[in-house]
Amino acid sequence: MLFVGDDWAEDHHDxxxxxxxxxxxGKARLERAAQNAERKSAGKDWKDSGLVFTTGIGTPIEPRxxxxxxxxxxDRAGLRRIRFHDLRHSCATLLYEQGVPIxxxxxxxxxxxxxxxxxxxxxxxxxxxAVVGRQA
Numbered sequence: 001m002l003f004v005g006d007d008w009a010e011d012h013h014d015x016x017x018x019x020x021x022x023x024x025x026g027k028a029r030l031e032r033a034a035q036n037a038e039r040k041s042a043g044k045d046w047k048d049s050g051l052v053f054t055t056g057i058g059t060p061i062e063p064r065x066x067x068x069x070x071x072x073x074x075d076r077a078g079l080r081r082i083r084f085h086d087l088r089h090s091c092a093t094l095l096y097e098q099g100v101p102i103x104x105x106x107x108x109x110x111x112x113x114x115x116x117x118x119x120x121x122x123x124x125x126x127x128x129x130a131v132v133g134r135q136a
Contacts, residue, residue: 092120 031053038056039046047058055061070084088109095105106117 089120089123092117096121 035054038054039048039058042057045057049058049060051058051060053061067084071081074081092105092109095108096102102114102117102121106114109117109120111117111120
Protein backbone atom coordinates (compact mmCIF):
# COMPACT_ATOMS: atom_id res chain seq x y z
CA MET A 1 0.00 0.00 0.00
CA LEU A 2 1.18 3.51 -0.72
CA PHE A 3 0.65 6.04 2.03
CA VAL A 4 0.98 9.73 1.26
CA GLY A 5 2.59 12.04 3.72
CA ASP A 6 5.89 13.21 5.13
CA ASP A 7 6.97 9.73 6.27
CA TRP A 8 6.73 8.30 2.76
CA ALA A 9 8.49 11.25 1.16
CA GLU A 10 11.38 11.15 3.62
CA ASP A 11 11.99 7.43 3.10
CA HIS A 12 12.29 7.50 -0.68
CA HIS A 13 14.79 9.07 -3.02
CA ASP A 14 13.66 11.56 -5.61
CA UNK A 15 13.32 9.97 -9.02
CA UNK A 16 13.54 11.93 -12.25
CA UNK A 17 10.19 12.16 -13.97
CA UNK A 18 10.29 11.90 -17.75
CA UNK A 19 7.77 13.62 -20.03
CA UNK A 20 5.38 10.68 -20.18
CA UNK A 21 5.46 10.34 -16.42
CA UNK A 22 4.60 14.02 -16.15
CA UNK A 23 1.51 13.46 -18.29
CA UNK A 24 0.58 10.51 -16.09
CA UNK A 25 0.93 12.74 -13.06
CA GLY A 26 -1.79 14.95 -14.52
CA LYS A 27 -4.04 11.89 -14.72
CA ALA A 28 -3.21 11.05 -11.11
CA ARG A 29 -4.34 14.53 -10.11
CA LEU A 30 -7.65 13.89 -11.87
CA GLU A 31 -7.96 10.62 -9.94
CA ARG A 32 -7.32 12.52 -6.71
CA ALA A 33 -10.09 14.97 -7.64
CA ALA A 34 -12.41 12.01 -8.25
CA GLN A 35 -11.50 10.63 -4.84
CA ASN A 36 -12.29 14.00 -3.27
CA ALA A 37 -15.71 13.86 -4.93
CA GLU A 38 -16.21 10.34 -3.51
CA ARG A 39 -15.18 11.64 -0.10
CA LYS A 40 -17.78 14.39 -0.30
CA SER A 41 -20.44 11.98 -1.54
CA ALA A 42 -19.72 9.46 1.26
CA GLY A 43 -20.03 12.17 3.88
CA LYS A 44 -19.70 10.83 7.40
CA ASP A 45 -19.23 7.27 6.07
CA TRP A 46 -15.84 8.22 4.56
CA LYS A 47 -12.89 6.48 6.24
CA ASP A 48 -9.78 8.66 5.92
CA SER A 49 -7.12 5.98 5.46
CA GLY A 50 -4.43 8.15 3.84
CA LEU A 51 -4.31 5.75 0.90
CA VAL A 52 -4.01 6.93 -2.68
CA PHE A 53 -6.37 4.29 -4.11
CA THR A 54 -9.43 3.40 -2.07
CA THR A 55 -12.96 2.11 -2.32
CA GLY A 56 -15.82 4.58 -2.70
CA ILE A 57 -15.86 5.14 1.06
CA GLY A 58 -12.10 5.50 1.59
CA THR A 59 -11.27 2.00 2.81
CA PRO A 60 -8.42 -0.09 1.36
CA ILE A 61 -9.22 -1.97 -1.83
CA GLU A 62 -9.34 -5.70 -1.17
CA PRO A 63 -6.68 -7.46 -3.28
CA ARG A 64 -9.15 -9.99 -4.70
CA UNK A 65 -11.49 -7.20 -5.83
CA UNK A 66 -8.58 -5.43 -7.52
CA UNK A 67 -7.58 -8.65 -9.29
CA UNK A 68 -11.14 -9.29 -10.50
CA UNK A 69 -11.44 -5.74 -11.82
CA UNK A 70 -8.05 -6.03 -13.54
CA UNK A 71 -9.07 -9.34 -15.15
CA UNK A 72 -12.26 -7.75 -16.50
CA UNK A 73 -10.23 -4.87 -17.98
CA UNK A 74 -7.87 -7.35 -19.66
CA ASP A 75 -10.79 -9.34 -21.05
CA ARG A 76 -12.53 -6.20 -22.32
CA ALA A 77 -9.32 -5.08 -24.03
CA GLY A 78 -8.80 -8.52 -25.59
CA LEU A 79 -5.47 -9.02 -23.79
CA ARG A 80 -4.15 -12.23 -22.28
CA ARG A 81 -4.48 -12.52 -18.52
CA ILE A 82 -1.50 -11.64 -16.39
CA ARG A 83 -1.13 -11.08 -12.68
CA PHE A 84 -1.55 -7.48 -11.52
CA HIS A 85 1.95 -7.73 -9.99
CA ASP A 86 3.36 -8.48 -13.46
CA LEU A 87 2.79 -4.82 -14.30
CA ARG A 88 5.84 -4.03 -12.12
CA HIS A 89 7.94 -6.35 -14.25
CA SER A 90 6.56 -4.79 -17.43
CA CYS A 91 7.38 -1.35 -16.04
CA ALA A 92 10.98 -2.41 -15.34
CA THR A 93 11.38 -3.82 -18.84
CA LEU A 94 9.89 -0.78 -20.57
CA LEU A 95 12.05 1.60 -18.56
CA TYR A 96 15.16 -0.45 -19.33
CA GLU A 97 14.35 -0.55 -23.05
CA GLN A 98 14.05 3.25 -22.99
CA GLY A 99 17.57 3.52 -21.62
CA VAL A 100 16.75 4.28 -18.00
CA PRO A 101 19.72 3.19 -15.84
CA ILE A 102 19.25 0.13 -13.63
CA UNK A 103 19.78 2.26 -10.51
CA UNK A 104 16.86 4.54 -11.46
CA UNK A 105 14.64 1.53 -12.16
CA UNK A 106 15.67 0.14 -8.78
CA UNK A 107 14.60 3.42 -7.16
CA UNK A 108 11.26 3.50 -8.96
CA UNK A 109 10.42 -0.08 -8.00
CA UNK A 110 11.76 0.28 -4.47
CA UNK A 111 14.22 -2.61 -4.71
CA UNK A 112 16.95 -2.84 -2.08
CA UNK A 113 19.70 -3.33 -4.67
CA UNK A 114 20.31 -3.19 -8.43
CA UNK A 115 20.92 -6.94 -8.35
CA UNK A 116 17.25 -7.58 -7.56
CA UNK A 117 16.22 -5.33 -10.45
CA UNK A 118 18.58 -7.19 -12.80
CA UNK A 119 17.09 -10.52 -11.70
CA UNK A 120 13.59 -9.23 -12.46
CA UNK A 121 14.70 -8.10 -15.91
CA UNK A 122 16.33 -11.44 -16.65
CA UNK A 123 13.31 -13.48 -15.55
CA UNK A 124 10.85 -14.14 -18.32
CA UNK A 125 12.42 -11.77 -20.85
CA UNK A 126 14.78 -13.82 -23.06
CA UNK A 127 16.10 -10.79 -24.97
CA UNK A 128 17.22 -8.95 -21.83
CA UNK A 129 19.98 -11.20 -20.36
CA ALA A 130 22.49 -10.40 -23.08
CA VAL A 131 22.29 -6.65 -22.42
CA VAL A 132 21.53 -6.37 -18.71
CA GLY A 133 25.22 -6.09 -17.85
CA ARG A 134 25.61 -2.80 -19.71
CA GLN A 135 26.88 0.17 -17.79
CA ALA A 136 24.29 2.72 -16.62
